[in-house]
Amino acid sequence: MNSEIENAIINTIDSLSPESSGDYVGMKVAVRKSLEYLEIAMFPEFTGKEMSTCIGCENNACCSKNELKERRFSAFSKAALQLSNALRCVMDAHEAESATAELIRRIPQIRKVLDTDIEAAYEGDPAARSTDEIILAYPAFKAISIFRIAHELYLMKVPTVPRMMTEYAHEITGIDINPGATVGTHFFIDHGTGVVIGETTTIGEHVKIYQNVTLGAKSFAAAEDGSLVKGIKRHPDIGNNVVIYAGATILGGNTRIGDNAVIGGNVWVTHSVPAGRVVTQGVVSSRRPAESEGEV
Numbered sequence: 001m002n003s004e005i006e007n008a009i010i011n012t013i014d015s016l017s018p019e020s021s022g023d024y025v026g027m028k029v030a031v032r033k034s035l036e037y038l039e040i041a042m043f044p045e046f047t048g049k050e051m052s053t054c055i056g057c058e059n060n061a062c063c064s065k066n067e068l069k070e071r072r073f074s075a076f077s078k079a080a081l082q083l084s085n086a087l088r089c090v091m092d093a094h095e096a097e098s099a100t101a102e103l104i105r106r107i108p109q110i111r112k113v114l115d116t117d118i119e120a121a122y123e124g125d126p127a128a129r130s131t132d133e134i135i136l137a138y139p140a141f142k143a144i145s146i147f148r149i150a151h152e153l154y155l156m157k158v159p160t161v162p163r164m165m166t167e168y169a170h171e172i173t174g175i176d177i178n179p180g181a182t183v184g185t186h187f188f189i190d191h192g193t194g195v196v197i198g199e200t201t202t203i204g205e206h207v208k209i210y211q212n213v214t215l216g217a218k219s220f221a222a223a224e225d226g227s228l229v230k231g232i233k234r235h236p237d238i239g240n241n242v243v244i245y246a247g248a249t250i251l252g253g254n255t256r257i258g259d260n261a262v263i264g265g266n267v268w269v270t271h272s273v274p275a276g277r278v279v280t281q282g283v284v285s286s287r288r289p290a291e292s293e294g295e296v
Helices: 003-015 027-042 064-087 093-124 131-137 139-155 161-173
Strands: 214-216 249-251 278-280 283-285
Touching (some): 064 161
């Protein structure tokens, strides 16, 4: 190495102060690997790096159940190792192992809810050819799957890792769902790029959201010293059977969108909308259009 470059590296290292008192080396990789293995555990017939093979039978029918069971056990074991390693960076070893075990116990319920999300995507997207296609190809389903895992860790008050998970989903899909958000069953994000859902948002059941929708904060409360007040309600509540079209922005912790409402494209909403209403730019209608009438 050129001596000038080597001296520059040494001097730069000496001038850099430690960024944190913690040791997070490998944590990000462990979090991402844990999600990869959890995906395999939940959907072993769809995920993984190797094609399934079974000599002497058609479509792997004779050994599919045993093979899937083995793949699940292997995937859960690897996910547990990676997740507990990541959690040890922010918790003590006993807490990390307990949180890991509890998340694995919650996976069957997470899978049941994800099945409703798959159903909603298939029913809500005329371009979808099968439910398998949703699992294999839809980035929004990937983001929702990761969110639902992260949300359970958030409810368990696990620090840092839930946000790392959803920001990884944000990185790979362009969809930003804070792990603190509460989202009901049959949730569908169509296209998805640019969607932002804030921490204290609540979303009911059978809600459909299009790309570039923001469910955000209208303002931030500040303490006397000027610092932001954390842990308060900042984001809207979305009722059941609501449709929010592309580019809509809904802001504020006191803003509620009533059941069966429709929020049109590129609308800016900072006040509550009664149930059943249709909001377009500058217009509030009392009738929700039929699905056959097309997008708002």
